[in-house]
Amino acid sequence: DVKVTQSSRYLVKRTGEKVFLECVQDMDHENMFWYRQDPGLGLRLIYFSYDVKMKEKGDIPEGYSVSREKKERFSLILESASTNQTSMYLCASSLSGEKYEQYFGPGTRLTVT
Amino acid sequence: GEDVEQSLFLSVREGDSSVINCTYTDSSSTYLYWYKQEPGAGLQLLTYIFSNMDMKQDQRLTVLLNKKDKHLSLRIADTQTGDSAIYFCAETSPEGGYQKVTFGTGTKLQVIP
Numbered sequence: 001d002v003k004v005t006q007s008s009r010y011l012v013k014r015t016g017e018k019v020f021l022e023c024v025q026d027m028d029h030e031n032m033f034w035y036r037q038d039p040g041l042g043l044r045l046i047y048f049s050y051d052v053k054m055k056e057k058g059d060i061p062e063g064y065s066v067s068r069e070k071k072e073r074f075s076l077i078l079e080s081a082s083t084n085q086t087s088m089y090l091c092a093s094s095l096s097g098e099k100y101e102q103y104f105g106p107g108t109r110l111t112v113t
Numbered sequence: 114g115e116d117v118e119q120s121l122f123l124s125v126r127e128g129d130s131s132v133i134n135c136t137y138t139d140s141s142s143t144y145l146y147w148y149k150q151e152p153g154a155g156l157q158l159l160t161y162i163f164s165n166m167d168m169k170q171d172q173r174l175t176v177l178l179n180k181k182d183k184h185l186s187l188r189i190a191d192t193q194t195g196d197s198a199i200y201f202c203a204e205t206s207p208e209g210g211y212q213k214v215t216f217g218t219g220t221k222l223q224v225i226p
Contacts, residue, residue, distance in 0.1 A: 004155070035216075040121060042201065042218035043156075058213075090155055101146070102214060104155030 003027070004105035006091050012111045019078040021108050023091030029103070030096045032074035034058075034066060037088040037107070049074055050096065081112045117202055117217035124223045131189040133220045135202030138183065142204040145178060147187045150199040150219070159187075159200075189222075197224045 007022035025032065031050050035043040035058075045058030047066040055066050063085060067075045074093075078085055088109050092102040116138045125131045137145070143164050148156040162169045162176045162185075169176045175188040189196055202217040 040218060042117075042119075043216040045213065048213065092155070101158040101161070102156070104157070106153070106155050 004091055004093055004103050006089075006105040006108050008108050009106065010109050010111075012113065013078075013081050014113055015082060017081050017112075019081050019110065019112075021076040021078075021089055021091075021110070023074045023076070023093075023105055024072055025074075025093040025103070026072065027093070027103070028071065029093035030071075031094045032068065033092040033094075033102065034064075034074065034076045035090045035092065036060070037090055043090065046076065081110075083112050086110060086112045117204060117215050119200075119202055119217040119220045121218065122221050122223070124225060125192050126225050127192060127194060129192055131187075131192045131196065131222055131224075133187045133189075133200050133202075133222065135185040135187075135217055136183055137185065137202070137204050137215075137217075139204060139206050139215070140183070141206045142183075143207060144205045145176075145185050146203040146205075146214070147174075147176065147185075148201040148203060148216075150201065152198070156201060192222075192224050194224045194226055197222055 004025045013019050033048040034046045044060050046064050049055045049068040065077045088107050090107045091105040094100045094102045119135045146161040147159045149159045150156045173190045177186045199219045199221050201219045203214045
């Protein structure tokens with residue numbers, strides 16, 4: 001079974017803090033993704049990575065950066081957290097190819113006060 | 114960017130059929146997916162359909178695709194309380210290299226006992 005784990009289920013941070021969200025997958029997947037999920041907006045792609053040290057901007061990259069130093073680990077960084085970044089953050093991974101499904105972690109609910 | 118739209122809520126009685134609808138705008142969509150998100154969890158792939166098919170059945174699930182109208186539906190027969198979840202429609206296309214998945218807003222299904 002593919003397992004995608006995220007470092008925290010719940011996180012509370014103050015405005016202006018630097019925040020790290022970690023994601024690890026154990027199935028040697030090439031692709032990894034960070035989404036944020038907000039009610040009524042569905043999932044929106046922040047960044048994705050198709051290989052170690054490679055990254056591509058998604059639909060809403062502003063205010064975020066990512067790091068992929070090892071194949072199994074993909075980190076999302078909020079350089080200076082703001083209240084509008086309060087959200088559920090979901091990490092996913094997949095193999096490359098036409099119809100490979102994405103496997104999701106359980107999510108991190110981040111609150112910025 | 115491409116859009117995938119769904120209604121936000123659906124309420125059905127236990128034992129009835131549920132039909133969740135989705136419309137998409139990308140005419141080059143190749144694979145269309147239904148994901149399920151149970152409370153407190155990440156998304157899990159339920160089923161997918163290739164764009165040259167118009168129907169796919171998998172136990173209680175039936176997926177219908179009308180490519181001309183860019184309309185996808187998921188029918189759940191004999192809906193159970195365990196089917197209560199958020200259901201996301203999603204699509205990939207060659208332009209996104211298949212890795213990039215566009216998700217809909219999600220439909221929250223409430224099953225009334």
